[in-house]
Amino acid sequence: MATSDKYDRQLRLWGAHGQRALMDAKVCMLGSSAIATEALKNLVLPGIGQFTIVDSAKVEAADLGHNFFLEESDLGKLRSEAACKWLLEMNPDVQGAHIDQDSAKAVGQGKEFFRHFSIVIACQLTETLASQLGRLCEELQIPLILVTSLGFVGKIRLFVAEHSVCETKPDSEFGDLRLTDPFPELRRFADSIDFASLNDTEHAHVPYVVILIRALDSWRKRSEGRTLPKTSAEKDEFKDIVSKMRRSPQEANFDEALANAYKAWMPYVIPDAVQQVLSRVASASKSDFWIVARAVSQFVRDCGKLPLAGTLPDMTASTDMFIKLQEIYSSRADGDFAAITAHVATIQKELGVDGSTPGEFVKRFCQNALNCEVFRFRSLEEEFRPPSVEEGGVDLDEELQDDDSLVAWYIALRAADRFREDQNHWPGELCGDGASDLAGDMATLTGLATKVLSSYKASVSVDSVTKMVEEVVRYGGCELHTTSSVLGGIVSQEVVKLVTKQYSPLCNTLLFDGLQGKMQVVEM
Amino acid sequence: MPEVRSQLHGHVFRVLSRKSPFADPDAFDPGAETISYLRESCKVLVIGAGGLGCEILKDLALSGFPDIHVIDMDTIDVTNLNRQFLFRQADVGKPKAEVAAAFINRRLGHLGTKVIPHVGKIQDFDETFYRKFNLLIAGLDNISARRWMNATLHDMVDRTSGEPDPSTIIPLIDGGTEGFKGQARVIIPTMTSCFDCSLDAFPPQVNYPLCTIAETPRLPEHCIEYALVVMWEQRFPGQKMNADSVADMQWVYETAKDRAETFGIQGVTYQLTMGVVKRIIPAIASTNALISAALVSEALKVSTYCGPVLNSYMMYMGQTGVYTHTFPYQKKDDCMVCGGAKLTLTRPRNSTLQELLDCLGASPSHQLSRPSVSSTSGIVFMQNPKPIRQQHEYKLKMTLDELTKADPPVFAPGEDLTVTDPMLPTKLTLQVFLSDG
Secondary structure, three states, X not given: OHHHOOOXXXXXXXXXXXXXXXXXXXXXXXXXXXXXXXXXXXXXXXXXXXXXXXOOOEOOHHHXXXXXXXXXXHOOOEHHHHHHHHHHOOOOOOEEEEEOOOHHHHHHOOHHHHOOOOEEEEEOOOHHHHHHHHHHHHHHXXXXXEEXXXXXXXXXXXXXXXXXXXXXXXXXXXXXXXXXXXXXXXXXXXXXXXXXXXXXXXXXXXXXXXXXXXXXXXXXXXXXXXXXXXXXXXXXXXXXXXXXXXXXXXXXHHHHHHHOOHHHHOOOOXXXXXXXXXXXXXXXXXXXXXXXXXXXXXXXXXXOOOOOOOOOXXXXXXXXXXXXXXXXXXXXXXXXXXXXXXXXXXXXXXXXXXXXXOHHXXXXXXXXXHHOEEEOOOXXXXXXXXXXXXXXXXXXXXXXXXXXXXXXXXXXXXXXXXXXXXXXXXXXXXXXXXHHHHHHHHHHHHHHHHXXXXXXXXXXXXXXXXXXXXXXXXXOOOEOHHHHHHHXXXXXXXXXXXXXXXXXXXXXXXXXXXXXXXXXXXXX | OHHHHHHHOHHHHHHHHOOOOOOOOOOOOOOHHHHHHHHHHOEEEEEOXXXXXXXXXXXXXXXXXXXXXXXXXOEOOHHHOOOOOOOOHHHOOOEHHHHXXXXXXXXXXXXXXXXXXXXXXXHHOOXXXXXXXXXXXXXXXXXHHHHHHHHHHXXXXXXXOOOOOHHHOOOEEEEEEEOOEEEEXXXXXXXXXXXXXXXHHOOOOOOOOHHHHHHOXXXXXXXXXXXXXXXXXXXXXXXXXOOOOHXXXXXXXXXXXXXXXXXXXXXXXXXXXXXXXXXXXXXXXXXXXXXXXXHHHHHHHHXXXXXXXXXXXXXXXOOEOOEEEEEOOOOOOOOOOOOOOEEEEEEEOOOEHHHHHHXXXXXXXXXXXXXXXXXOOEEEEOOOOHHHHHHHHHHHHOEHHHHHHOOOOOOOOOOOEEEEOOOOOOOEEEEEEEEOO
């Protein structure tokens, strides 16, 4: 029975098809410290298909203090193996493996190593290695998530060559009721209602969809050819018509009509994000998403509109009227779906990929066509030789002068990466705790931060990041469990979003400042 | 042994041993003293051993807190297993607090961590119990328990000298999640805003109006709700529906399905029936993990001053990209808990006592459940026990004008009335003024 299912609480979010995608996913995790196991914990619990931990480190005493997926008896053993064992203990549905190899060696093996994974997560990688891995993932079309956890701060970077989603599930939806241009069946239904002949109960249960269509008719009649209320005077005029139609202030359906009046004056538009999808269909791949997108683009060319979603939000109405209206929208949506399905069949024939796109997917695309979106991410190489503000790069001067911005942490963490590439350890890692012990690394790291800054065409001085640089030296490479667990939580959310192809991924960098309890997403 | 200990906690101890340009230099004393406070004196209580609680226990132990207590009244359900990672299939039916504590003690015993479980309701424990802790972290799934805990901690602050005595202030770090969203906040009684200050920010619970579900059902939810609240009572008078009984749930499902069919409504499923009956909120491992860790990160800073403390509220939304907002939640001057606990209402002269009680319940910033009111001259209205309630029920239909002019008056306009309510551990003072409007 589906409801005694241990996955019930998540199925309510991403559905059975999302769960299937999750169970098919194969995660590659480079690293086995707390950040790696925390992210994997949140993937093993909901039932990810497989994971592979790649690391050659041995379990040390300090690991036991911050990594939950190790036991005292694991001391001295291979960390990837021990972590794998304790992660698997949580959920018998999941398969896991480990590879005794460090990240550099894995990346050095090239595409062959990563080919079989559906997503790669890499912990605490420095720039050079990250760029190489980014290139491999781009060629293989596999999403990559890089994560750095240091003291109270951290960073997450997503990179996917192209990520297309139809179920973006925005928090609030305008919906698709076609009030400004009702299709024939809807028009007939709206016209069939004779307000004057209704008794008071019936009158208070006419759905607002009908009220607004009819009010718009009246408004158009007296507005000499204007099609939609535009100015605020015109909008007031429209609302006035609605108000005059009501019989008593107790009629809740008219309250709803007034609250939703904007839906009657917003002209039908295809959102920018969807336009972008449609404009790309010619050059796109043969994936299911792009085959259906192509079919939708042909449909739009023929009828000027996207396929109808077919859902009707709840509204005050008699059962009868609501059900009739629901049927009108859903049968129109079925018609649009049939038309798209026919286009899909033709396109599949042209491409020689007969019948590969499941009807269930075509249906979901049609239901979510208004929200579909394609996400593109700047490559790591581009990020590391930063584009100018004019080219869409980040405005460092503005960010570093803004007290609410966390971009100063980005600079300090980049400097720490370079320090590690030069010296093979973290700044502050091998020193004593006093200020004088740390002064040397502080000077070196400040120099590196200046270099990172100068790679941007920014005029801001290194002074604006001094406190962050000092704090990074304080941390001396330590990994706090809580920071890793916050970051691991976000990483696993992003993995779920990427592999289920639902919701919108973060684009492209998240900075976390656990001192202030703040996060910021920036496109670096 | 001390050497091994310090190696085990090497990462945390490093942060606690070095100065920070962000920490308050007057408060943070890097080094041995701070470390020994964390390791030897600091005592933390975790409220709830569910989705957040399991994570919080792990996070505390791995942040160096050795002395941890946890309270939870619930037992483990199979649907917990997708996120409550200290529980396994074989634990279903056992008390959450005990299984969670045993797991942490087993896995992390070598850290010197000891988690002590308490199976019960927070209301079962008194001030002497709560006073033992330096800090509370709450991972609760309902508003009323959080209100009770918040009010209790505020009530425990000693103000006999006029000013709040800092040694009696126990910080409350509170979090909550729903799907991909969550929030974390730090409440320092009398100093920051409190839980009740933000009461009106919580969306009201979904309640389907009876007339809709009875007369004009449109959604499958309407049919389920009708089967649950009306048809159940008709079929099994006086018997409560048990949401954990498969037979009861099946009855509600089938009844709702039949009703939906007669109206031509589609979409009643067993899963949806469960969702409506149990008011299920979707929950996932990732959100619980990140919110819990944010709470414990604050706990470490609050306890050791090794960094600034969250001021005072962080909300997280992970559905569309990642959107977060951190801001100081404003203290409300007329908050029932931290604003002096005095409430003033002006009510129309010809409105009834029932309407006054409804107003206390419906107002988003009060949300009392079953208020009882008394005046200097005696009981105005009492909810419990039943015989007493019946004695006073005649007043519910009387207007406030009639009540104040009765002989003797039931209460006087503007006098200090005392309100008690199951939602609040303490009494509330209420003044009612009458208007002619």
